[in-house]
Amino acid sequence: MRIIAVMNQKGGVGKTTTSVNLAAGLAAQGRKVCLVDLDPQGHASLHVGEEAYNGTATIYDVFAGTRTFSQSKKLVDSNLWVIPSNIDLAAAEVELSGEDRKEFILKEAMESDPEVQSLDYVIFDCPPSLGVLTINALTAATEVFIPLQPHFLALQGLSKLFETTALVKRRLNRNLTVSGVVLCLYETGTRLAQDITDDLFNFLSQSDPGSPWSQAKIFDSRIRRNIKLAEAPSFGKPIFEYEPKCAGAIDYNNLSSEVIEQEAALNQSSPATSPSLPESSLSATPQFSPEMPEQSDLLLPESENDGDRISEAA
Ligand SMILES: Nc1ncnc2c1ncn2[C@@H]1O[C@H](COP(=O)(O)OP(=O)(O)OP(=O)(O)O)[C@@H](O)[C@H]1O
Ligand SMILES: [Mg+2]
Secondary structure (H helix, E strand, O other): OEEEEEOOOOOOOOHHHHHHHHHHHHHHOOOOEEEEEOOOOOHHHHHOOOOOOOOOOOHHHHHHOOOOHHHHOEEEEOOEEEEOOOOHHHHHHHHOOOOOOHHHHHHHHHHOOHHHHHOOEEEEEOOOOOOHHHHHHHHHOOEEEEEEOOOOOOOOOHHHHHHHHHHHHHHOOOOOEEEEEEEOOEOOOOHHHHHHHHHHHHHHHOOOOOOOOOOOEEOOOOOEOOHHHHHHHHHOOOHHHHOOOOHHHHHHHHHHHHHHHHHHHHHHOOHHHOOOOOHHHHHOOOOOOOOOOOOOOOOOOHHHOOOOOOOOOO
């Protein structure tokens, strides 16, 4: 099973559009997929036609411990389930603030639920922040996909995002890797989009082999700007149902195929043998932005880490 957090703290870069249409594309290619809406805005839920009213099972119930992961998921299409969210989830940020092991709630809910293993993919649509919901996604995930809009501010903030994955890998989830960058809202034929793609490619190819992003693939499938992708959410349908022949459907179908192609390589590299993160990799800050992140106060102090403790110097 692949557990993928679709994450970028920048807003409006295509996280939800990618989470929903990738989930639908993978389901259409025969994979059993659960899309988890981790954003209190509930956009991914609405995009697959689920409005979570009072009493609807949501991901909030999983955080509150009142429903299991499987009890909260709903079948919305063949092979495709969703765990929706609504504004209630915003309260979780506050309610969890004083809890022990708040970063592990989602991971533990999934691990203690035997039905989860029957899925091939779990896809988390993260909110545009690095708060406790995103940290839960990164702790439960095995992989991170970063949607990126290639304009000139796109790479700003990427160092913070990469460093957050490094911190989570060191302290909370040693198996975490950034395995893909999805170029969204891509303006075909523009010099700027190509320049930014080249910068990113150079950075990734020079990264420390121990960093979580050293194996990140910039997917060949670029998601072009396509008005049908912007229209589909208001009809509560993934793009394949809304307009199956449009450029957006073609791009997300290609992306889904590329993601499936990664499976063979991933099956070969067992997590137990994945390289641990050397301390030096924290200095491998992306050259395009000098900023270093402040350590999130959401990350447990080393001494409180679970039994599977990750050594600082490992
Ligand atoms: N390739 C595309 N072509 C046209 N419109 C797009 C494309 N991708 C996304 N959009 C539109 O851009 C807007 C932002 O996309 P989306 O909601 O996926 O971003 P997000 O990163 O999830 O945003 P947020 O940070 O608010 O969660 C939406 O209106 C969406 O429909
Ligand atoms: Mg979103």
